[in-house]
Amino acid sequence: MTTTSTTPTTTFTTTTTTTTTTAHLAVVTLQVTIQEVFVPALSNPQSTEFHTLAVTITSVCDVIYRAKYGIFFIRTIVISFIPVFRSRMAADTQVVLEVVFNETAIATIVNTTMPKDIDVKDTLKEAVTNPNSTFNLSVVPNSITIIRVPNTSTGATTITMATPVITTIVPAAPTTTTAAATTTSVATNTxxxxxxxxxxxxxxxxxxxxxxxxxxxxxxxxxxxxxxxxxxxxxxxxxxxxxxxxxxxxxxxxxxxxxxxxxxxxxxxxxxxxxxxxxxxxxxxxxxxxxxxxxxxxxxxxxxxxxxxxxxxxxxxxxxxxxxx
Missing domain, CATH: 3.30.70.960 (SEA domain)
Structure with missing residues (x-):
């Protein structure tokens, strides 16, 4: 008489654990007038004129704020251009600009706080009025105003970590998964x-x-x-x-x-x-x-x-x- 025995097999498998960290961004919005002739194409964010001028402005502002705030500063973003008329026939260009800071990084350093919005404004004003400035951008200093105080937005960074887990292979029972229907209600502002x-x-x-x-x-x-x-x-x-x-x-x-x-x-x-x-x-x-x-x-x-x-x-x-x- 022959007897057959079955021994459970042990194997090593790997599962992935996903950890999500949240980075908080603080944004100061400024309004600045530059001595640049406004053209209708600047009203279109998809135009070459919009892109070219936006790159020029952000390049200058990034240098100014990175020198002042270091790792706490992330970048500047041009939101829009609008005309500011000197007369009925000529217009300068007004820029709406966002200055973005990493509030999470600021919070990790002892005795460090988020820059005050007035400091963000004054930093730009001091830089463009500096007689030794080499920036190729004509800013009207008294036009620099704060139009929105810092607000917080959330961004997520995903970190993947591999963790070894010992499991025993056994016959798996059939499982049934039921998908729940989700209804999203969208409010319409007429x-x-x-x-x-x-x-x-x-x-x-x-x-x-x-x-x-x-x-x-x-x-x-x-x-x-x-x-x-x-x-x-x-x-x-x-x-x-x-x-x-x-x-x-x-x-x-x-x-x-x-x-x-x-x-x-x-x-x-x-x-x-x-x-x-x-x-x-x-x-x-x-x-x-x-x-x-x-x-x-x-x-x-x-x-x-x-x-x-x-x-x-x-x-x-x-x-x-x-x-x-």
């Missing part, structure tokens, strides 16, 4: 568009302003957007954006769309009043306060809206003449 129109009295209309692809159209549209958006952003938390739609003759009639969050759209009177008040502070172009219309309503300087049609106005004129005779 916008409401309001049409606004005003006349630039005394300015000359040219035919190129009728074509949205022309440089004259894009330059004027960018000028209006840059000048007016801060007033509406300051006045209404629900304001989203301003887009110039068209220009018409007479002197120049400017038509634009304002987008607001649909949950809190200001009325025509409030929207028009902001534009009328802005006219007192804007010199880059003319705003005739008596020409402001919002969704077809004429908004007066007192903030009272009216919908007087051409027919009604004509009837009032005729009636006035009859009464006077």
């Amino acid at each position: 916008l409401t568009t309001v049409s606004v129109e005003f006349t630039s009295k005394g300015e000359t209309f040219i035919s190129d302003l009728s074509t949205s692809s022309s440089q004259a159209f894009q330059t004027r549209a960018s000028l209006i957007k840059t000048q007016l958006e801060p007033f509406y952003r300051s006045a209404f938390a629900s304001f989203n954006s301003l887009t110039v739609i068209k220009f018409r003759n007479g002197s120049i009639i400017n038509t634009m769309n304002l987008d607001f969050s649909s949950s809190a759209v200001p009325n025509s009177k409030e929207i028009g009043t902001v534009l009328i008040k802005a006219a007192q502070n804007i010199t880059a172009f003319n705003i005739n306060p008596t020409s402001v219309t919002v969704s077809g309503e004429v908004v007066t300087s007192s903030g009272i809206s009216s919908k007087t049609s051409l027919f009604t106005a004509s009837c009032l004129v005729v009636l006035s003449l009859l009464l006077s005779s």
